[in-house]
Amino acid sequence: MPSQPTIAIIDSGCANIASVFYALKRLGHEGTLTSDKDVIKNANRVILPGVGTARAAMKQLHERDLVNTIQNLTQPVMGICLGMQLLFQHSEELDTDLLNIIPANIVKFNKDIDIVPHMGWNNVSLKTSSPVFNKIPDESYFYFVHSYLAPVGDYTIGECTYGNKFSAIVNRDNFYGCQFHPERSGEVGATILQNFIEGGL
């Protein structure tokens, strides 16, 4: 891989794109905000950010005709927050079909939990060794903001607990996803992004 990898940040019309772009910049990398299929296909790394509702984000991806493009990517791809959830099959949030890259469903937090969204810093247990975990201490704190979750499954490589356990970091083939915001999770968040960009994935 070249020393300056090309990084496509998929423009899904959502609001946290600037903070992802700036986080890469602090690491010395230049991301390209794009909805151009060729730019996305040819990038060394692809980031799928996202905040807002699953339905609004999927609508944007359909309107930009990016669903097939994303499903067929072979380079390392990272979904962030809602972008992670979009990798799954279906979301309870407004009954929305997702990208179906990971065959499991996004569900609401358990009703017994007093306070939702799950908002703030929570610790993540690393369940496997992964190149994205290089220099990440087990049980590090990351910044979460979400009302829906991916249950724990064979794709879960990092786990968090709020009421029940849920997926904090997922991986299937070349697709990675963080439920937390690495771009807003201090040093450890920056390190995860750096591992994703610079690591031998």
Add this chain to the structure above:
Amino acid sequence: MLTKRIIPCLDVKDGRVVKGTQFRNHRDVGDILELAQRYADEGADELVFYDITASSDGRVVDKSWIGKIAQLINIPFCVAGGIRSIEDARIILNDGADKISVNSPALERPDFITELSETFGTQCIVVGIDSREENGAYKVYQYTGDEHKTIKSKFDTVEWAQKVERLGAGEIVLNCMNNDGMRQGYDLKQLTKVQEAITIPLIASGGAGHEENFLDVFKNTKISGALAASVFHSRQIAIPELKLYLKNHNIEMRLTH
């Protein structure tokens, strides 16, 4: 475990950070970027930037510094002050703010909260509530950025908090005006009453003076975070020591030092 959040609040006026007592007599306490970097380095969990003049002057918050903050720090931050339209909010979020907070404009037109949350998602819509205790009742105040324009709204605090949750707010910052700037501790009674009435996170504001005040509010209420300004700006309380102190008293904290 989800940690309790320590949130320095930077009141911004004309591009500088200021602080007054009970919303008045504002004095300059420093440069926005310097203070933001300092708090991020010290382990603050989140920052709030609040343009204290914007809402009551009918003008929007000066935005040039928001992008600079977003480039500089790697923790979340919220911007408040005079956000009156979807477009105002969009510009601030696109510049890199993680959340926006609305107060007086939401009181003027509560449906604004729904429009914001449907456009940007519940998670980035914070509603600020300025509340004052009067004869045992809690009343919401409006236009508190300017003492000459401050008025009592028609809402009771608990009723308003429940309404903003229903309308789509993702978090509430409750500023207890009687305690603000007094450094005598947070209003535990009021915070408990409001948190019990809602299911979204509540952030306490107003009254922090000593480390014990933070311990009291986290031990005795279910609030998600505590906001403070002057005790941090003046370095009367250092965030690393505060977080260590709270952790040693079994409050869940993210330590970075």
